[in-house]
Amino acid sequence: MKLHTIDTGFFKLDGGAMFGVVPKALWQKTNPADDKNLCTWAMRCMLIEEGDRLILVDTGIGNKQDEKFFSHYYLHGDASLDSSLAAKGFHRDDITDVFLTHLHFDHVGGAVERINGNLAPAFKNATYWSNSQHWDWAVNPNEREKASFLKDNILPIQESGQLKFIDAVDGVAFTDDVKIRFAYGHTDAMMLPQISYKGKQVLYMADLLPSVGHIPLPYVMAYDMFPMKTLDERKLYWNEAAEKEYILYLEHDPMNECCTLQHTEKGIRVKDVFMLKDL
Template sequence: MNLHIIDTGFFKLDGGAMFGVVPKQLWNKQNPADENNLCTWAMRCLLVEDGNQLILIDTGLGDKQDEKFFGHYYRHGDASLLGSIKKAGFAPEDVTDVLLTHLHFDHVGGAVKYDGTRSRLEPTFPNATYWSNEAHWEWATEPNPREKASFLKENILPILDSGQLGFVDNQVSPFENISFMQVDGHTEQMMLPVIRYNGKTIIYLADLIPSSAHVPLPWVMGYDVRPLLTMQEKESVLRRAVDEECILFFEHDAAYEAARVEQTEKGVRISERGTLSQFL
């Protein structure tokens, strides 16, 4: 198995929304805000090369939306989804599977693109099965008012129309070395891939713990639909990470790809953070 970091660029989100009830004087020390109270976040994906399978976990924001849309999120940086995949030595046609942790636009936007004439939307990865789960798919395609702006039909429905959509059974993974944890605090049935790599366990945290700054239990995003449940789920995942010495992989941390954690008097805290490769 080989793992490839797929950087898809950066974007900005309101610091208060990203840290919920945590006072700015605390979170601003770790994630300094600009003059508009916006903090920079990564959109970091992971490409898993495992035998005959080439598995992409999440797809970033994509590039098919209009400038008005991107103007809200200040997309920046030189990296792109397809550029990073090419840098890793692959083409879109090589990807066999796309695991979508959930269907918010900054995780699924790159899954769909315009065709050459910009008249039709189609899957970016023509030979891949796109994996979601039935409960989350229904949640996203019949969205509640709180999350409606995050579930964009143009990112989602072309996957169904293509016939490339598959659903993960909560009990059985379609992959030998990747299992899943389902969590419901951020959104209904978000899937966290758990990757077994050379005797180590990597937990892809998606939006349960979007950055290393979010490890303390009360540091929960304002975007979460069930914040108290998020705290319970974080506690469970972090306990597993301590007990099993797991590697935590951060999708949105602008500075750090991964970390290990330890139990302290104040609760579970980061013991070391850096690039994923330094922990493998």
């Protein structure tokens, strides 16, 4: 097995929304905001080579939305999904599986492309993976979360016949070395791949832990649908990660790809930060 970081560029989101009830005087120490109170975030995906499968975890924001949509998110950076795949010696047509942690636009946008005005899966040879509970949640969204679930990103996957569902059972096997964990606070039935790799456990954090700056337990995003559930999940996962020395892979941290956690007098805090390639 090999794991690869796939960078798809950066975008900006409001710092207050990203840190919820935490005052700016605290969160700006780790994630400084610009003059519009926007912080920069990565859209970092992962590529898993296992046997004859090439599994892409999440797809970034994509490029098919209109100029007005993108003007809200200030996309920047030199990396793209295609250029990052090419740097590893791959093309999108080589992808056998697209694993979607959840269906918010910054995670699933690159899963569908627009060609001559028509929408189609961007990975024509891949099986797309979600779970029925989250899929139903996304295609019948609540008013608060509706803006994050764009039909152009979601429905063409199902219409193509390339969509399959994973059972929403914590610890369910996806491959021999990948099992799926679940979290329900950010959005319903978000999936977190846990990968056995080089004798260690690598846990893909998606939006349960956006960045190192979010490690203190109260630093819960205002985007989370069920913040108290997120808080409970963070306690469980943080303790497990610290005690079992998990490698946490960070999708949105603009600087740090991976971290480990440790117990301190102030609670669980970051221990080490490093690149995935250094494992």
